[in-house]
Amino acid sequence: PNIIALGRQPTNANYLRGGRLDELSFFNTELNATEVACLYNGGTPSDLDIFVPAPAHWYRMGDGDSSPTLTDSIGNADLTMNNMGEANFITEVPS
Secondary structure (H helix, E strand, C coil), X not given: CCCCCCCCCCCCCCCCXXXXXCCEEXXXXXXXXXXXHXXXXXXXXXXXXXXXXXXXXXXXXXXXXXXXXXXXCCCCCCEECCCCCHHHECCCCCC
């Protein structure tokens, strides 16, 4: 199966420690600096499928998800969490 390792090295057991993930998305194109700044400075996204370019997959990481499944809010590629749980979900907005 395809494995996506977030916050760790896939070749050893160094997992994300003391960190959290939020609003994971995959795009079919490279975002430019302006697009990245717009996403980052926009606060908590409420609807990324209206962002241009729209992501191919978007995981809210806690907004309606429950461990171990992360629901793909745009596509149909749900993910299964390993070595993390709902305690890793956050809702803070970047400052």
